[in-house]
Amino acid sequence: MQSTPSRTPMAGGFLLTASILVGAVAGALRGEATVGLLAGLAVGCLLTLAVWLIDRARG
Secondary structure (H helix, E strand, O other): OOOOOOOOOOOOHHHHHHHHHHHHHHHHHOOOHHHHHHHHHHHHHHHHHHHHHHHHHHO
């Protein structure tokens, strides 16, 4: 019988959402909302990937 791991995995969804929103707002303030949104998406994906890799290394 296999036991389930007792640790709770980390989640990076908040980082992704927050970076998209911050990027869109910052881009809108500069007159380029789409560029800001895409930059925020790229940063959020990198942060989420980093969280996933760190979580995977912990386990």
